[in-house]
Amino acid sequence: MPIHRQPRRRESPVHSFQPVLDRTSPSPAARQIYLSIRTAILSGQIRPSARLPSTRLATREWQMSRGVITEAYETLIAEGYAHSVHGSGTFVVSNIPQAQQKTAQSLPDHTERTISKAARKALLAGPSFGSSVQVPFATGRVVHDVRTTEVLRRIAGRHLNFGEDHYRNVQGEQSLREAIAAYLTASRSVRCDASQIFITSGTQQAIDLVARTLITPGDRVLVEDPCYPGARHAFELHGAELTGIPVDENGMQTALLQSFTGTASAVYVTPSHQYPAGAALSLSRRLELLNWAKANRSWIIEDDYDSEFRYDGRPLASLQGLDDNERVIYLGTFSKALLPSFRVGYAIVPRDLVAAFAAMRPFLDRFPPPFQQQVLADFLSEGYFSSHLRRLRESYRKSRDLLVAALQERLAGHLTFSVPSQGIHLIGRSTGSWHDDRAAAAAAAEGGVKVTPVSPMHVSAAPRDGLLLGFSALTSSEADQASALLLATLDNMAARQR
Amino acid sequence: MPIHRQPRRRESPVHSFQPVLDRTSPSPAARQIYLSIRTAILSGQIRPSARLPSTRLATREWQMSRGVITEAYETLIAEGYAHSVHGSGTFVVSNIPQAQQKTAQSLPDHTERTISKAARKALLAGPSFGSSVQVPFATGRVVHDVRTTEVLRRIAGRHLNFGEDHYRNVQGEQSLREAIAAYLTASRSVRCDASQIFITSGTQQAIDLVARTLITPGDRVLVEDPCYPGARHAFELHGAELTGIPVDENGMQTALLQSFTGTASAVYVTPSHQYPAGAALSLSRRLELLNWAKANRSWIIEDDYDSEFRYDGRPLASLQGLDDNERVIYLGTFSKALLPSFRVGYAIVPRDLVAAFAAMRPFLDRFPPPFQQQVLADFLSEGYFSSHLRRLRESYRKSRDLLVAALQERLAGHLTFSVPSQGIHLIGRSTGSWHDDRAAAAAAAEGGVKVTPVSPMHVSAAPRDGLLLGFSALTSSEADQASALLLATLDNMAARQR
Structure with missing residues (x-):
């Protein structure tokens, strides 16, 4: 039986120690x-x-x-x-x-800390996903009218159910997939049903899903030259070798595909509205591309990011709907036409690829959050999206005209451009008065104006004469102030170059 | 000047053609x-x-x-x-x-259609992200009390702002990152500030982000054996070579690290509660792991997926907080403790890795949706999370006791197990009456009971004697019915094996 001894009242061996207590800290x-x-x-x-x-x-x-x-x-x-x-x-x-058992030390020298090859590439790719500041002429800004805002709020109120919860379908909510299939059949001549649709967190995740499911490191991918950087770098990060196919006023020069030797796993295109150059791929080139893909067993990745915004005539139908060989993966997003922060895009895949995509999808992030999907499904199926689009299109047409007027009035000496009949951006090319789009963009940024240099979007070397200007949600006073600031910037550059 | 001729009234050369119009279709x-x-x-x-x-x-x-x-x-x-x-x-x-110009044809033979190596691996990995059906004894079920449901609904109502929108910070909302840093400092002894936190769409995306930023294809990654399949396969899909380090009742046997020859880019561990086996990594092993990682320049990926649910004593502090060399990447999630469909998890990275993670993050999906983050930030910073956790922990303790009682009452002839002091699952091991966990799980599924075989979670060959049973949100009648069904299943298997 143990003896219960009274502890001796001796000095504690740790008497010099005084613990630190910060009574203002939230920590217990x-x-x-x-x-x-x-x-x-x-x-x-x-x-x-x-x-x-x-x-x-x-x-x-x-x-x-x-x-x-x-x-x-x-x-x-x-x-x-x-x-x-x-x-x-x-x-x-x-x-x-x-x-x-040594005193807490400072961090060791980290110069040799290892990151992946892909991360090194990503660091080099630079800030293609730039700041989120809302300045003219940034792209990706959205301002909605009161009607849309109120409808969304009302619909959202129905879906605040936080009682029971569980893991969901990897492809996304059935209701949204059905609404998207109906919308695209009617508006984009896409041929699909809900079972072929994978809801993603915007186009970028759709590209990531496609790259991982279809591209093995070392594979070749053909891209437009110039090309959307978010896609190009995504393929490169997954180990793809890229070949740029030059673009002209009818989109990718598909005739050049015939002279391409070797195999390509996939071709990435923006046929409705080439990003960034703005062309629509002509019908004959669409057919040529489809035939080439069929003959070469290549996948076509059709990124239809902003087809909703067409100011003259009807939008062109999708490549996907023209394709009788199920070679096209169709990507779309609600980030431009509704809300970027909803993070809802989608990939529509050929039926015999559904199993492979479904196996890969959960390794990205298991499944997309249902709340935004439920709101969007109701917004579409109750018919709000088409009237919203009509109003937004008119609003963006006005913004385009504001930008065009401001550029013509102030910047004719520095920039030439065509009035875009589609989309939410235009490209201004140097009249010869300045020579470096990266420097121009950096200088404009200092003045608070966001323009994007086009030359880094080229796969091959390219002239540094293009600035991309977004006009969605542009107001009259913004167009005025920002064009004045851009004029000052380019005047300054022109003076220094003389 | 052109002559305006009256078109001749001749028979149209396409007179036999009749376009198809479905007046019930939503298409114009x-x-x-x-x-x-x-x-x-x-x-x-x-x-x-x-x-x-x-x-x-x-x-x-x-x-x-x-x-x-x-x-x-x-x-x-x-x-x-x-x-x-x-x-x-x-x-x-x-x-x-x-x-x-030929008649619309049926799809070509698709047997040679190419998918990536990773997609083939994903198809082989099988349905580790199984169905979302809410059946006992599935894991990942959540049922909240009215208080939590109402608070979440009220907070969510504040954040339904759909007027202006723009692209956000790739790391996530500042408010949530600050709330997480404060919570983890107090509850998990994690040492970090908001600038080191990357909000992700659950743990799976955090693992994906870590793998892509730190692992180059061909690199070796050490994992626990058995290992969480979602992590293991994610590393493999990114081209990592895996080595399993066996686990015992004190977690990963870190002494075996000394005999591992070669370099390992990273070690993936679940030190608070080894998944699936349930052990907590002992202090001496934690220190051994940290020292080994420092000496070998390896990263430690600490997945702290369910530390909130501890039924006896305090949760163990994190590895991350013990680490003086910034070798630990800490992963956490709100999927178990709040709502899986919120899709909010996070990775906390050493300060000198922030740039590399920030460069890689947008290539996953640009940025996480702000709505759920804003709701969660308020829920945390207004103090609701800790009282919610207290109530949920009590509820899950009751569920655990229901499961334990049901197993003891009905299944003692077929399953042995320890009562878990943490987490939301337990493992039942065969008493010898049955011999194949995969077959048992498949047979149970037919009866509507979800149990997960443990043997496929092993990296090396393993006995097929373990079934993982989740108990979160388990009700008394569910425990009763499901254990009766499981008994019938195992009785049947035992009879056939005799």
Whole structure:
């Protein structure tokens, strides 16, 4: 039978130690005390096998409540830093590895810290996903009228159900997939049903899903030259080798595909509205591309990012709907036509690829969040989207005209451009008065104007004479101020180049 | 000056053609007529250079409004299928490529269609992200009390702002990152600030982000054996070579790391609660792992997926907080403790890796949707999360006890298990009465009971004697029914094996 000894009132071997307690911290006092003692143990300030002061003594010396100290000690014991000897007190364990028993050190030299090849490429790719600041002439800005805002809020109110929850279908909500299939059949001549649709977090995730499901590192991918950087770099990060096919006023020069030797796993195109150059792929080239893909067993990745915004005539039908060989993967998004922060896009895949995409999809992020999908499904199926699009199209047409007028009025000496009949951006080309689009964009940014240099979007070397200007949600005063600032910037560059 | 001739009233060369119009379809009539004619052109039913009937004639013959036909023709012209000759009518173009001019064919033989190596691996990995059906003993079920449901609904109501929108910070909302940093500092002894946090769409996307930023194809990654399949396969899909380090009742056997020869880019661990086996990594092993990682320049990926649910004692502090060398990437999620469909998890990375992660993050899906983040940020910073967790923990403790009681009462002849002091699942091991966990799980599924075989989670060959049973949100009647069904299943298997 153990003898219950009264602990001797001797000086604690850790009497010099005073734990740190910040009473303004949100961290519980016991947690702070525990951490403070733990740090002292690991740093060697409190030695292995040392006896910690009794809770009674510590209460007095450290000016803390006994409950707090008891809890801190219990945690130390639970985590193996200390053990309790019945009747004798609480002791630091003896086997704290030596390597941990030095004063907390500064971080070691990290110059050799390793990251992946892909991460190094991503760092080099640079800020193609630039700041989120809402300045003219940034792309991707959205301002809705009160009607759309109110409808969305009302619909969203129905879907705030946070009681029961579970993991969902990897392809996304059935209701949204059905609504998208109906919408695209009618508006884009896409041929699909809901079972072929994968809801994604915007176009970028759709590209990522496609690349991972179809491209093996080392495979060749053909892209438009110039090409949307978000797509180009995504393929490169997955180890694809890229070949750029030049673009002219009818889109990708598909005749050049015939002279391309070798195999290509996929061709990435923006046929409705070439990004960034703005052309629509002509019908004969569409057919040529489809035939080439069929003959060469290549996939076509059709990125239809902004077909909703056509100001003259009807939008061209999709490549996907023309394709009798199920070689086309069709990508779309609600980021331009509704809300970028909803993060809803989609990929429509040939029926015999559904299983492969469904196997890959969960490894990206399991499944997309249902809330935004439910709101969007109702918004589409209740008919709000088409009237919203009509109003937004008119609003963006006005913004385009504001930008065009401001450029003609102020910047005719520096920029030439065509009035775009589709989309939410235009490209201004140098009249010869300035020579470096990257420098121009950097200088404009200093003045608070966001323009995007076009030359970095080229796969091959290209003239540095293009600036991409977004006009969605542009107001009259913004167009005025931003064009004046851009004029000052380009005047300044022109003067220095003379 | 052109002569305006009256078109001759001759029989149209495409008189036999009748476009298809489905008046119940949501697709506009003009769109349907256009598609119908286009298909006829591409299939050769309407020949190149053929004259289309005049709108007047077509109105009569096809029984459609003239406006609809005019619009359909305009679309055909806009898309290059037809052209209008002034005074003569509308003609199909002559240069439709021959290859397109055959009857619509069935899909070609797709047996040789190519998908990526990763997609083939994903198909082989099988349904580790199984169905979302809410059956006992599935994992990942959540049922909240009325208080939590109401608070979430009220907070969510504040964030339904759909007026202005723009692209956001790739790392996620600042408010949520600050709330997470404060929460983890207090509860998990994690040392970080908001600038090191990347909000992700659950743990799976966090693993994907880590793998892509740190692992180059061909690199070796050490994992626990058995290992969480979602992590293991994710690393493999990115080309990592895996080595399993066996687990015992104190977690990964870190002593075996010393005998591992070669370099490993990363070690993936679940130290708070080894998945699936349930052990907590002991303190001495934690320190051993940290020292090994430092000496070998390996990253440690700490997946702290369910540390919130501890039923006895305090949760163990994180590895990350013990690490003085910034070798640990810490992963957490709100899918278990709040809502899987919120899709909010996070990765906390060493300060000198922030740039590399920030460069890679947008290539996954640009940025996470702000709505769920804003709701969660308020829920955390207004103090609701900790009281919610207290209530949920009590609820899950009751569910655990229900499961334990049901197993003891009914299944003692077939399953042995330990009562888990943490988490939301337990593993039942065969008493010897049955021998194949995959077959048992398949048979149970037929009866409507979801149990997960443990043997496929092993990296090396393993006995097929383990079934993983989730108990979150389990009710008394569910425990009763499901254990009875599982008993019948295992009785049946035992009988057949005799």
